Structures are given as structure tokens and as C-alpha cells.
Amino acid sequence: MNRRTFLKALLGTAGATLIGSGTYAYESNRVEISRERLVVRDLYQKLRVVAISDIHAPSFARWNPDLVTLINNECPDILILAGDTIDREGNENLVEVFGAVKATMAKLATLGNWEYSGRLNLGRLRRGYETAGISLLINTTLEVSGLKIVGLDDFLHGFPDYRIFKNFMPGSGSILVISHCPKSFDLLAPLMQSRLIVLSGHTHGGQIAPFGIVTYTPAGSGPYVQGWYHANDNSMYVMRGVGVSGIPLRVGARPELLVLDIHPSI
Numbered sequence: 001m002n003r004r005t006f007l008k009a010l011l012g013t014a015g016a017t018l019i020g021s022g023t024y025a026y027e028s029n030r031v032e033i034s035r036e037r038l039v040v041r042d043l044y045q046k047l048r049v050v051a052i053s054d055i056h057a058p059s060f061a062r063w064n065p066d067l068v069t070l071i072n073n074e075c076p077d078i079l080i081l082a083g084d085t086i087d088r089e090g091n092e093n094l095v096e097v098f099g100a101v102k103a104t105m106a107k108l109a110t111l112g113n114w115e116y117s118g119r120l121n122l123g124r125l126r127r128g129y130e131t132a133g134i135s136l137l138i139n140t141t142l143e144v145s146g147l148k149i150v151g152l153d154d155f156l157h158g159f160p161d162y163r164i165f166k167n168f169m170p171g172s173g174s175i176l177v178i179s180h181c182p183k184s185f186d187l188l189a190p191l192m193q194s195r196l197i198v199l200s201g202h203t204h205g206g207q208i209a210p211f212g213i214v215t216y217t218p219a220g221s222g223p224y225v226q227g228w229y230h231a232n233d234n235s236m237y238v239m240r241g242v243g244v245s246g247i248p249l250r251v252g253a254r255p256e257l258l259v260l261d262i263h264p265s266i
Contacts, residue, residue, distance in 0.1 A: 053201025
């Protein structure tokens with residue numbers, strides 16, 4: 001091979017590598033819709049839950065500006081924002097954009113570690129959520145069409161009140177728990193004789209996980225990264241979230257919108 005041919009081959013390989021790397025990076029930052037199905041007791045009707053975590057607004061908009069459209073396209077009965085929606089004080093009103101989400105039954109939110117470490121004004125944040133028709137759940141229980149829901153305070157910087165589960169009788173059916181940090185599952189699973197279904201986020205699926213190799217998860221993740229985990233009759237789904245923190249991109253851990261269809265047992 002002469003020098004000219006070698007240089008052409010080298011440039012061609014470098015160009016292909018750059019294009020491939022760019023495509024991989026682009027795909028790594030496009031929202032993936034994960035569709036899951038559960039059957040639970042004591043439910044009055046089928047419910048569609050659309051859940052997201054770790055928006056880290058306003059950084060999310062750089063890659064995926066049409067989040068509200070993505071949510072509405074899924075026709076949710078219940079919208080869940082599972083913490084780390086806003087990163088820092090002064091951006092609390094950004095949650096008002098979710099007023100455009102058309103959920104037929106409820107719109108719910110919980111706090112994550114960044115709402116605390118970012119020194120958000122929680123009163124202002126709550127008012128922003130109220131403007132958007134969203135209930136902020138901090139150690140709060142409610143019921144939607146027979147589905148019992150618990151929203152816990154953040155595991156790392158808040159004060160999650162696990163005594164709240166004493167309000168449920170053993171065998172009282174399935175309980176959907178929203179808890180930002182998945183490490184809380186280790187404390188939740190032994191608490192109840194009823195079935196717990198926990199929705200968490202926080203890990204970003206590793207955020208930088210080239211070819212699925214997770215290099216880092218933050219404190220509060222425990223051994224959990226993404227997807228389903230089970231302990232006895234209890235289950236937890238860890239969402240990869242949709243935003244970023246630290247490094248302003250994702251590699252191999254695509255943003256995720258969870259669509260969870262919950263069916264009544266027959």
C-alpha cells in the first residue's frame with residue numbers, strides 16, 4: 001500500500017468512526033418509551049401511568065424540547081414526576097409547563113435530592129405545581145380509582161416518613177410508592193404485608209454507560225441501575241430519567257419515558 005492509499009484509508013476510517021460516534025451519541029440522547037404492564041387487586045378500572053424522573057430542567061430542553069407532546073401522545077390517566085425535576089433556585093416556575101399535560105385523573109410529583117441540594121424554594125415550587133394542576137406529595141397518601149399511592153420525601157436530603165405505611169392494613173391490596181432514590185427499596189420491602197410497586201429514578205441508568213457498561217451511579221442508588229427489581233412480592237422500577245447532571249450528555253443510557261398500564265385482576 002502506497003502512502004496516498006494509506007492516508008485515504010486512514011481518513012476514511014476516521015470519518016466513519018466520527019460519524020458512528022456522533023450517531024451513537026445522538027441516539028443515546030433521544031427519549032425511549034418503555035412500555036410495561038401490571039395486574040393489581042382492588043382496582044376499579046385500567047389505569048395508564050406515564051412517569052418520568054430526573055428532568056433537571058432546564059438542561060433537558062437542549063436535547064428533547066417536546067416532552068409535554070410526548071406525554072400527551074400516550075394519553076395518561078396519571079402523570080408522575082418522580083423528583084429532580086428542577087435543579088436550582090429561581091427555576092421553580094418551570095414546572096408550570098406541565099399544566100399543558102392532559103392527564104384524565106391525576107398529576108402527581110415528588111421531591112428528589114436536587115430540589116434540596118439546589119436550594120429550591122419549596123413553597124414557590126409547590127405553587128408552581130398547583131398552577132399546573134399537579135399535587136406535590138411529600139409523605140402523602142391518596143387513592144385514584146382504587147389505586148393506593150404514596151409519595152415519599154427524598155431519601156438522601158429529605159425526611160421520608162415510613163410510618164405512613166402503618167395506615168394500611170395487611171393484605172390491603174397493591175400500593176404504588178413514588179420514591180426518588182431506589183436505595184429506599186431496601187427499607188420499604190420489609191415494611192408491608194401488602195404488595196408494593198415502587199417507582200424510582202435518580203440513577204440516570206448510569207448516564208455514561210457506553211455499550212451498557214455503567215461507570216457510576218450516585219449515592220442513594222444502592223445496587224440498582226434501571227428496570228425492574230423484585231423482593232418477595234414487592235417490585236420496583238428504576239427509571240433512567242430524561243435529563244442530565246454533571247456531564248451535559250448521555251452515552252448508552254437513553255432518556256426514558258415510562259408508560260405503565262395497570263390492569264385490575266379478574
